[in-house]
Amino acid sequence: MKVQSFETVRRVVFGHGAVESLPDEVKRVKGSRVLVVTDPGIKSAGVLDQVTGVLERANLGFSVFAEVEPDPRVEVALAGAKAAKDFGPDVIVGLGGGSALDISKVSSVLLANEGPIDKYFGMELVPRPGVPLILIPTTAGTGSEMTSICVLSDTQNKVKKGIVSEHMFARAALLDPQLTLALPPRVTAMTGMDALVHAIESFVGVRATVFTDTLNLQAIRLVAANLRQAFAQGQNLAARENMLHASCLAGMAFSNTQNGLDHALALAIGGKFHLPHGLLTAFILPWVMEYNLIATPHKYVEIAKAFGEKTRRMPEVQAARLAVKAVKNLLDDLGISYRLSSYGVPREEFPALAKTTVGAVRLISNNPRTVTEQEVIGILEANY
Ligand SMILES: [Fe+2]
Structure with a gap:
């Protein structure tokens, strides 16, 4: 058998109420200033409030980018990256389905790597790590919380393109089944x-x-x-x-x-x-x-x-x-x-x-x- 390797996210916190451990996970990665990346549906369903409530009770500063769309376009990734640059977080929390988690990953790496984003499409082309990522899925799911992959829609060329980078692995994934109960x-x-x-x-x-x-x-x-x-x-x-x-x-x-x-x-x-x-x-x-x-x-x-x-x-x-x-x-x-x-x-x-x-x-x-x-x-x- 030829030599192969296996790598994964280093920490998974799971179970009913796992989301309550978010402040501990933020502190574990030495974070204090959190950007939450999510989508409008998560916001209107009250799931975002659940998560920001946890951050508020722990007195952690945060900002929210809630403009992720389904099948996110490259433009949304750039908007997420701009929100991250403007706020200057030391940790990014991705909250939602695969699209929100993917945009949180790319927002993190674009903080540390100059654009244009085009040069990062492909396998392991991102030179530097961004800020630590904590990913919280609300669907079950894309499994995006455990992958180093981000898929974006290039609407000009009508294709979907992937960025695969080890720097997009989360530092922690929080799996809380409560957050998936409202899925239609x-x-x-x-x-x-x-x-x-x-x-x-x-x-x-x-x-x-x-x-x-x-x-x-x-x-x-x-x-x-x-x-x-x-x-x-x-x-x-x-x-x-x-x-x-x-x-x-x-x-x-x-x-x-x-x-x-x-x-x-x-x-x-x-x-x-x-x-x-x-x-x-x-x-x-x-x-x-x-x-x-x-x-x-x-x-x-x-x-x-x-x-x-x-x-x-x-x-x-x-x-x-x-x-x-x-x-x-x-x-x-x-x-x-x-x-x-x-x-x-x-x-x-x-x-x-x-x-x-x-x-x-x-x-x-x-x-x-x-x-x-x-x-x-x-x-x-x-x-x-
Ligand atoms: Fe898939």
Whole structure:
């Protein structure tokens, strides 16, 4: 086996009420002046007040940047960075879904690294660390609290681009299931599926290791056993907590492996058609599983087992196909169609989408099966 490595966030604080430990975590990183980066929805839902209340009671100075949008544009990253420069925080707290956490990461590193931001898109191109980051997810989720990745929308070129930098790892992640109780069912379904996609893409990927496999299998088991309940019964704290753990475990894993063809397709389609990231990765998942399955059937058997499918005495490929069936059943229960024609993507876009997909080297290079533009078009046609 060739030499590989594994890295992750050094501290995770989790459990009901974990958010109350924020002042201790701020002090642990020697911070006293906090910029909270979040989105308007978190603010109007009262979740921001919960967090700033904790800071106020601890007499910590803070400012808030609450202008993060879904699928954030590069311009929002620059606005976040400007808010950070103007306030001069010594710690940044990201609060929200993946978009808010991603903008908090880039705001931190842009404090210490001159623009233009374009030179940082890619793998490990950011020279210096910014101020310490504490990330608090409110969805379960993107797992962004555990990754060194930030994805931004380049609206001029209609593509989504990633910055991957070790300097964007949080110093601490706070996982508090209370903060996810108010998520509407549809958002619960989409973000929960995104966590499952991370776990599956990382698990079957060519860069998988014993460390990521362990995390991913448990993440898959947790999603299989809890997403339906979190969707159908939003106040179920145990289901919410298990989903938050699943999202976190998958995030720890895929930050090391990157994702695969599903995410490459999701970023290509999402760059042109503004569909939520979790919805895209969810409806693409069964297509990509069907395509990839013959490359690593034993891994798909493990996924089927994690979903509780009975695979004993079955030929390997037949057992592997039960993983796809299990995922389709889950999508059916969550009311998510996996026909592309449901989402307003016209056929004439297929060649351009295929080109962008195959060009996403960071993702495609982890996919277990090699893929050409023609094959991507075939996948889109077959699932239209
Ligand atoms: Fe994702």
